[in-house]
Amino acid sequence: MAVADYEVVIGLEVHCQLSTETKMFTDCAYHVGAESNALTDAYSWGLPGTLPVPNQRAVEYALRLGLALGCAIRPVSRWARKHYFYPDLPKGYQITQSDLPYAQGGAVEIPDRGAADSEGFATKTVRLHHIHMEEDAGKNTHGGHGSEGLSLIDYNRAGAPLVEIVSEPDLRSAVEAADYMRELRQLVRTLGISEANMEEGTLRCDANVSLRRRELAGSETYGTRCEIKNLNSFKFLEAAILAEIRRQADLLDRGEAVVQSTLSYDTARDQTKIMRTKEAAADYRYFPEPDMPALRISKAMLEAARAAVPELPWARRRRLLSLGLSTYDAGVLSAEQGLAAYFDDALAALKPGGEGTAKLACNWITGDLLKLVNGHGHAIEDCPVTPSWLAELIALVEDGTISRRAGKEVLDKSYAEARSPAAIVERDGYRQVSDTGAIEAMIREVVAANPKQLAQLLGGKDKLRGFFVGQVMKRSKGQANPKVVQEVLATVLAEHRDSSSD
Amino acid sequence: MADDPTSIDPSPRSMSARAMAEAVRSGERSARELTQAYLDAIAERDGALHSYRLVDAEGALARADAIDAERSRGATLGPLAGVPVGLKDNFVTADLDTTCGSRMLEGWRPPYAGSHAARLLDAGAVILGKLAMDEFAMGSSNENTPFEPVRNPWALDRVPGGSSGGTASAVAAGLCALGLGSDTGGSIRQPASLCGVVGLKPTYGRVTRAGMIAFASSLDQAGPLARTVEDAALGLSVLAGADPRDATSLRAPVPDYLAAVDAGREGDLKGVKVGVQRSSLGEGLADSVRARFEASLEVLAERGAELVDVELPHFHLAVAAYYVVATAEASSNLARYDGVRYGASAAREDSPPSSLVELYERTRSTHFGAEVKRRILLGTFVLRSESYADYYGRAMKVRTLLARDYAGAFERCDLIASPTSPVPAWRLGEKLDDPLAMYLSDVFTIGANLAGLPAISIPAGFCEPCDDCPRLPIGLQLTGRRLDEATLLRVSAAHEAATPWAAERPTFEGGQG
Amino acid sequence: MNRSAPPEEMAHELAGLARLRLSDDEARSIGSQLDTVLAYLRCLAEADVDGVPEFEHESDEGDQALRADTPGPDGRVEAILAGAPKTRGSLVAVPKFKD
Known part of the structure; x- marks a missing residue:
């Protein structure tokens, strides 16, 4: 049999670091890229006598995510200890949530690439099992120059706030897995709760992969799953899943059983390698964290989090399409929260709404304006031409006060001088003669x-x-x-x- | 009484802590004078007791001078101004060795300030040093130690109790004016009882745990040991209150504990209902302890308290529930001692380990003592996924039942009286080989820890000396409603005022208390 | 774990999980002590715990025990590092292991 004879079943466990000032359970400052061990304190080192105190903002961010994904938020959730010995784990246990996570259920929408939808905007729902909060571990490096025979540990990351988003096994290909990750990345950035950068490790994922014969598709019968750990780029995520699919298909073809195991992806060989099998799996000895009371989410906190959830990317795309924009334009505008907001503000400032106006505003923004913004290395938020100025410019062109060509020149000047288009038209005499x-x-x-x-x-x-x-x-x-x-x-x-x- | 400044004893050590602080604030005594008197006494007498693990003479004198200087500058001094205190060695003291009674932390000098030490210092206290304890606070006799075991000042061949045995011994012998202990299953109250002093375990969360090295997080509470109820109240008033570094510390307002003591000393106990669980006073209770307990009940009744019978239906399961919960949490809390980041490590030895597993195993096997290992293994067992439901989960449910038992009892009474320890101090080495017998000696004290309730042990007299046993102190335990330390202190003060025990000090070879 | 396994075997197995190494003598003595204690702990089975929740301490009403996301004072990293058994520069060193 070939790979094509099997249905691929994938579930992802995505770790996303929250962009708070301080760590999850200690007031130690944290950010990516500091000198080793510079961002640590007594708690980060697990020093005797230190205790965890949860970070309010981290909880708020986590709530925002749970609400945005339509999860059920537990009014009372519990912290738990997960035990294993590892040099980067300062206390010999990680504080996480296990049987009572703060958010349950929910879903992520990803593009349905299989759908025969000419607009390319059909989506597929990936259900979530739950989301929980936890603290990150430190970072190990192994036997570099001058430290042969040693592994070195940096505790900066130890204690950084994480949410772990655990999906149901609803993904059916490596491409879908990558789409799902991209959707999550865009979402958490839109929510303003994480940098979500795979290269910097603020977004990471483990993939659970299993195969089953095509005829079992849609049933509740799954093959034995294996977990690929620590996938830290979109490229490797897809490649590792493809490699694991090959490995499992090969085993099944030969009539051998897939053994439940944990694997790593060898990028050089493009192969997955077994790290340990289930028999050797650790018993994490979970129990409720006695150092902290249960986490109680007040109504006020929940409402505040709900108010902080902006329009989500896919909802925004649907709205933009409904304004008569093309799939392409809707995609460009919804890719960045700032860009979409600029568009919305400009559109609101343009007097007559309607389909034509949206298209017009979109053309100016995605065309001439973005060229300027990108050319100057600016972010849209730093654009000197405000949305209302752009609207003013568009109106000047549309009512014939200036020509379209003059409009482009006026935009350039308005950008360079941070001056309103109307003022430039008057000063430089761009007004058309229509008499x-x-x-x-x-x-x-x-x-x-x-x-x-x-x-x-x-x-x-x-x-x-x-x-x-x-x-x-x-x-x-x-x-x-x-x-x-x-x-x-x-x-x-x-x-x-x-x-x-x- | 001991705090009478006109006492014939000229030593400042005969004063109460409260009187000392008043004398320092008024300028009648200097902090240095007080501190020096205690340092001299320690130098002279602790050789026989081994109650101190570390004496910080230099630091203490410098601190005392700083307080005296503050006073001469006209600064307002705190409620413990110039009072020389001793801290059990599981309390983190910045830049002062904190060993927790273990080879594992020998030489560990904390690079941060623990909350208890900070609060005591803020109140003007002088820290004399660190007091000996059972390793990681696991024990009832102070014999679980790699160091010299602490002796009971009432009989040097006897244990002081544990795990705050060093603190109890030092307070009893007058080697600190006020002591800080920790109590996970009776570790303040039982040694207080065996050494004839007052020991108070507050409501869970009343006193911070930040800076106290954890044994069992859901049971541990810090509290004072003192010669008098008044000094225990003074100590609690300094320690109590919310701490932003401990999420389980309580914000409930701190009442005036000294006022409660005054009320108890001066008033009667009319309207106070004292519960007694007769069914718990059976097997294993020494006759001498029973006799003193009954005498104490009479004292309370004479002062106007009403005695009522209560029953805690799950009391007989408390020891089992306690040993499951305490060992589970301990196995978790002690996982951090792995030789990688601080403390003892095989990596510091001449033949360093060649693998990570060897680093872990050599460090932990060499530097943990036998009792600690036993408890880690038991705790590891009860948390395994396959035993969780039958052991840890079940014990936590039994704990709920026991807490409900107490709540039910407190509908009928204001506090529950019992002996603190079923026996007076035993000989060193007597129970060492039988961990279960040792665990069972905690039968009266662990209920308060499991239910998170405040409890106090106060002197209730002495056993009649016989061939087999010298005159040894016996304690009375009072367990109160959640956050009702004030009632415990009031009733304790009434008992103290009506009995002569607080004034008695031990004499022992090598020194007089 | 096989609860009917000989006590010393159980002791060795638990020790492995807890990263303790026991000599055979230690395993024998600790194993039999554990056996005695575990036998005692079985009295917990007497209690009727149907529908009883696991114990939780009461906390202050309305208190969520959360902390503001504001950095605290400096963590004294140098002093902490100075206490580490083995370091390379500002990193903690252990015998090489594979992730």
Whole structure:
């Protein structure tokens, strides 16, 4: 049999570090990238006599996540100790939550790549088992130069606040697993609760993979699962799952049993390797953490967390599509919370709503404005052109006060000088001449000055119409409204036609 | 009485802690004078007792001078101004060795300040040093130690009780004016009883645990040991109150404990109902202890208290529940001693370990004593996923039943009286080989820890000396409602005022208390 | 774990989990002591605990025992590091192991 004969079943355990000032259970400052052991204190080292006190903001962030994912929040949840000996685990146990986690159920929506939906916006629901809070462990490095035979431990990360998001086995491919991770990453960034950077380890994941024969798809019968630990990039996440699928398919093809085990992914060999099997699995001796009372979530805390949940990425995408934007545009605008907010503000400042307006605002933002922002290395939040200025600019172009081309120049200046578009239009004289009288006078001058071209045009060489428009624009120093020029030119030409046929 | 400044004893050590602080505040005595008197006494007499693990003479004198200087500057001094105190060696003292009675922490100098030491120092106390204890507070005799075992000042061949045996012995012998102990299953009250002093275990959460090296987190409470009820009340008033470093510490307001003591000394006990569980006074209770207990009940009744019978239906399961919960939590709390980050380590030895497992196993096997290992193994057993429901889970449910028993009893009475220890101090080595017999001697004290209730042991007289046994102190235990330390102190003060025991001091070879 | 296993075997097994190494003599004596204590602890089975929750200490009403997310005073890292048995620079060192 081949890989194609099996259905792949994947569940992910995602660890996401919360971007608080201090650690989960101690007031020790923490951030990524400090000198080793600089961000530690007595608690981080597990010194005798130290006790854990939970971080209110970490709990608030965790609640925000649980609410955003539609989890049921337990009014009373419990901390638990999980025991194992490891040099990076200062107390010989990790404080986590086990039988009573703070959030249960919920779901993540990912793109359904299999769906025959031309918009590409069909989604698939990945159910969550639960989310819990816990503290992180330190970091080990092994036998570098000058430390042969030693492993070295940095306790900076020890005690950093984490949420662990545990999915049900609802993912069916490595690609879906990566999509799921991307959705979570975007979500926690939107919520403002985590940097969620896989390279820096603020987003990590373990993958549980099993295979079952195709005919069992949809049933409750699963194959034996194996857990791949510590996947720290999107690339390796997919590659490791694919490698594990190959390994298990190979075993099954040969009629061998998959043994429940924990694996690591060898990036050099592109293979998964067994670290330990279930028989050797540790007994973590969980029990309720006696150093802290149960975690009680007050109504006020829950309401505050609910109020802090912004519009979620997929909800936003649906809303943008409903405004008549293309799939592509909706994708670009919803990718970043800041960009979407800019769009919403600009749209609100533009007077008539409606489909055309949304498209117009989107074009200006994703086109000229983003080019400027990216060119300056800015974030959209730092853009000197405020959403209301952009709306002002769009209105100036739309009502014909300035030309579209002038609009681009005005935007450049507005960006460079942090000055309102209206002020620049006035100062630099970008206002179009739309006064038909003035334009007609100019046209008559041009027509009179070019009798040969007029004769040819009237003789049927219609291309020369552009020549006359160009001459008028030149004479007006570019300020004539081209639309008005076209209209008046048509009237003047009609007069000449009438008089020549007389 | 001992705190009478006109006492014929010229030694400042005969004063109560409260009187000492008043004398320092008024300028009648200097902190240095008091401190020096205690340091001299320790130098002279502790050779026979071994109650101190470490005496910080230099630090104590410097601290005393600082207090005297503060006074001469006109600063307001705290309630323990200049009072020389001793701390059980499981309380973290910044930059002062904290050993917890174990080779595992020998030479460990904490790089942070524990809350108890900080509160005592803030109140003006002078820390004389650290007091001996059973290793990691596991024991009832102070014999679970790699160091010299502490002696009972009333009979040097007898144990002082445990695990706060060093504190009880030092307080009894007048080697500190006030002592700090910890109580997981009776570790303040039982040695207080065996050494003839007052020992108070507060309500769980009344006193912080931050800076107290954990034995069993849901049972541990710190509390004072003192010669008088008044000094115990003074100690508690300094220690009690919420601590942002301990999430289990309680914010409930701290009442005026000294006022409760005054009320007990001066008033009667009319309206106070004292519960007695007659069914608990059977097998294993020494006749001398029974006699003193009955005498104490009479004293309380004479002062106006009403005696009522109560029954705690799950009392007989308390020892079993306690040993499951305490060992489970201990096995967890002691996992951190692995030789990697601090304390004793095989990595410090001449032939360093060649593997991580060897580092762990050599460190832990060499530096933990036998009783600690026994309890770690028992605790590991009861937490295993396959034994959790039958042992840990069940013990925690029995604990709920016991707490309900107490709640039921407190509908009928205000406090429950019992002996503290079923026997007076026994000989060193007498019970060492029988851990279960040792565990059973905690029968009266562990209920308060399991239910989180306050309990106190106060002197209740002495056994009649006989061929087999000298005159040894016996304690009365009072267990109260949650957060009702005031009633315990009031009734204790009444008992103390009506009896001569608080004034009696031990004499022993090598010194007079 | 096999509860009917000889006490010394049980002691060795538990010691492995607790990272203690016992000599055979120690395992024999601790094993038999554990056996005695465990036999005593079986009295817990007498209690009717149906529907009884595991014990929890009462806490202050309305107190969530949470801490503000504000960094505290400096953690005295140098003093802490100075107490470590073996270090390399500002890292803690142990015999090499595989993650």
